[in-house]
Amino acid sequence: MRHVLVTGAGSGIGRGIALAFARTGADITLCDRTAAPLGETEALARDAGAGRVTAITADLRDGDAPGAVVDEAWDRAPVDVLVSSAGVYPATPFLDLDAATWDRVLDVNTRAPVLLTVALARRAVPVGRGASVVNISSGAALRARPGAAPYSTSKAALEAATRASALELGHHGIRVNAVAPGFVTVDSAVNPVTAEYADAVGDNPLGRRGLPDDIARAVVWLAGDEANWITGEVLRVDGGSSTGAWNLPQHWTADGREEHA
Structure with a gap:
């Protein structure tokens, strides 16, 4: 039976x-x-x-x-799968940024997953155990937003760290990958979004917003034996939103195209 550690598991x-x-x-x-x-x-x-279930309350900014x-x-019990899902997403205009805001986001979203992976490897490598790590990235790693x-x-750096750790840990039998969700409908007091924002970013070629289960199924597969020759990869689970700018109009009409043919 696998032992799976999931951060950001409260919601x-x-x-x-x-x-x-x-x-x-598992x-x-x-x-x-937060405990509640x-x-x-x-x-x-x-x-x-689930088999045995244990809860740990911790602030990963520490x-x-x-x-x-x-x-x-x-x-x-030795950890077989680590999923780093904890993250924060404050809305801060660029001119309002300060060191504390910047550090808080990077500490939770990038530093914590890296240090979790380091800690897992330090326990697994000396005893010859393999493991699978899945970091939760975001479409924001590819496209900036106001x-x-x-x-x-933080998410672009996390994807780079995913590749770097996969490179160094692969020969120890530790796979490290990432899943990058598109816009997912969640009820989160930590990372609230407005209806206007959701409408603007939630459009994609498949025509619906994501659900937590869409991401969860991808993570379970990527952490499992069916993906045992995959490491250092970022799986984009986003309804196709990373394929291009779906909601732009055509840049000329059919008549205009014929005129320029």
Whole structure:
């Protein structure tokens, strides 16, 4: 039975991922900053069929927290899958940025996943155990958005860190990949969005917004044996929104094209 550690498991995509693994019967360790929603996920995971379920409350902005979380989880049972889903997405106009805002986003969205991966590798490598790491990125890694300079930067850096760690850890049997969601409908007090924003970014060729389960299914597959020769990759689960600018008008009409033929 696999032991899966999921950060950001208190709500949204992280909760969806935790419950997807729970439905496979895995042992689950849940991590989030706030105890109450984490407790809700814990109860849901038990109902979904998980084996042992444990909750760890931790603030991953603390540089020592990622290592402590991995150690606490590993001391219960070696960790087979690590999913770094915890993230913050503040809306801060560029001229209002300061060091504290920038550092908070990068600390949670980039530094914490890297340090979690380091901590896992330090426990797994000496005992010869393989593992799978899945980082949760974003379409913002490819396209900047107003008010999201630190967020876009953090996710682009996370994708680079995913490739770098996959390169160095592959020969130890540790795979590191990322899943980059498009716009996903979630109820998140940590990262609220306006209806106007959702309407603007939620359009895509497949014609619907994503759901946490869309991302969770991809994560479970990427972490599993069917993907055991994949590492250092970013899987974009976004309804096709990264393929191009779907909502732009044609740049000339059919009549205009005939005139220029």
